Amino acid sequence: MRKLRSALRRYPDHKVIATGCACRLTPEKYSIAHEVIDNIERNILIKDIFPEPKKARYFLKIQDGCNGKCSFCIVAKVREKVESKSMEQILAEIDWAVSHRYQEIVIVGANIGLYGFDMSQRLVDLLKKLCKISYLPRIRLSSLEPRFLNEEIVQYLKDLPFCRHFHLPIQSADDDILNKMNRQYDRGYLEKIMSLVTKHFNDCAIGADIIVGFPGETSAKFSNTYKFIKTQPFTHLHIFPYSPRPLTSAYVYGDPVDRATKRSRLWQLTDLIKLKNHNFREKLIGKTFDVVIEETDRIKTGLTDNYIRVVLDKTDKAIKTPVQITRITASKTFGVIVQ
Numbered sequence: 387m388r389k390l391r392s393a394l395r396r397y398p399d400h401k402v403i404a405t406g407c408a409c410r411l412t413p414e415k416y417s418i419a420h421e422v423i424d425n426i427e428r429n430i431l432i433k434d435i436f437p438e439p440k441k442a443r444y445f446l447k448i449q450d451g452c453n454g455k456c457s458f459c460i461v462a463k464v465r466e467k468v469e470s471k472s473m474e475q476i477l478a479e480i481d482w483a484v485s486h487r488y489q490e491i492v493i494v495g496a497n498i499g500l501y502g503f504d505m506s507q508r509l510v511d512l513l514k515k516l517c518k519i520s521y522l523p524r525i526r527l528s529s530l531e532p533r534f535l536n537e538e539i540v541q542y543l544k545d546l547p548f549c550r551h552f553h554l555p556i557q558s559a560d561d562d563i564l565n566k567m568n569r570q571y572d573r574g575y576l577e578k579i580m581s582l583v584t585k586h587f588n589d590c591a592i593g594a595d596i597i598v599g600f601p602g603e604t605s606a607k608f609s610n611t612y613k614f615i616k617t618q619p620f621t622h623l624h625i626f627p628y629s630p631r632p633l634t635s636a637y638v639y640g641d642p643v644d645r646a647t648k649r650s651r652l653w654q655l656t657d658l659i660k661l662k663n664h665n666f667r668e669k670l671i672g673k674t675f676d677v678v679i680e681e682t683d684r685i686k687t688g689l690t691d692n693y694i695r696v697v698l699d700k701t702d703k704a705i706k707t708p709v710q711i712t713r714i715t716a717s718k719t720f721g722v723i724v725q
């Protein structure tokens with residue numbers, strides 16, 4: 387709301403449009419905007435105003451919606467209906483991406499683990515289908531809910547040109563908090579899927595979403611999450627201080643953990659993951675990876691399959707090239723193109 391008011395003030399001669407989940411829930415609240423539009427209209431509008439820059443990674447949306455019951459989440463309230471793209475449509479999009487020389491396909495959706503729920507199919511059926519495509523570029527999964535990660539999925543991923551990168555929105559690793567969040571798994575389950583991943587994929591990047599300061603998160607409960615992150619091979623974290631959302635079931639708990647405590651927990655996890663990420667990258671020095679370069683003529687960086695952004699020693703006409711990691715700093719990774 388603050389941003390909307392500021393946009394109206396700063397750009398009095400422009401049309402200011404409000405969009406997003408909150409607008410869908412309470413459009414009247416946003417009526418000060420010149421127009422309120424839904425997410426579909428927004429996507430069309432964005433494509434018209436900002437044509438896609440030339441990229442090497444294609445974001446393939448396979449489904450929308452989530453019928454989960456996580457107590458902090460608004461998604462299921464505003465996009466409860468699961469709608470999956472047909473396999474034919476997905477395969478056609480892949481063909482299109484390949485013919486436009488995309489080097490990586492990132493599978494995205496509101497909850498990709500629910501793919502096919504509305505068509506009596508499952509994510510694994512899609513993966514089976516993808517395994518049959520001989521010209522498939524490398525495939526990356528975006529966020530995958532922990533409860534959908536299992537041995538069967540892993541076996542199919544191993545048969546694909548799969549990017550060794552998982553992003554697991556675990557949110558917490560304390561059993562009471564997970565229960566209160568209605569996440570339907572516990573720390574023991576998380577331990578199992580972490581060993582599943584590390585058993586099958588070397589040098590795998592593993593990211594997680596964590597909410598700090600969820601109602602009832604005492605120091606001891608936060609400490610359980612902290613210890614879990616510390617002892618498991620996570621390489622990246624997205625950390626969010628909890629903020630109550632009207633209409634979610636956790637809203638009734640209020641917001642008892644104070645701001646300073648949330649910030650302190652956020653910084654503790656940030657420092658921890660910086661160190662873990664550094665250690666992860668350090669072990670990769672001397673190894674060679676296929677790097678997908680996103681902007682060949684302007685920026686000399688590219689992405690490895692295991693989610694390391696590498697600064698290259700020179701520009702290269704190729705959009706995918708082998709790169710040897712040569713050195714790292716606290717936040718950057720450098721590499722040379724292997725001819």
Ligand code: SF4
Pocket residue numbers: 452453454455456459460461462496497531
């Ligand atoms: S947190 Fe994820 S799984 Fe849970 S309701 Fe929201 S979108 Fe669905």
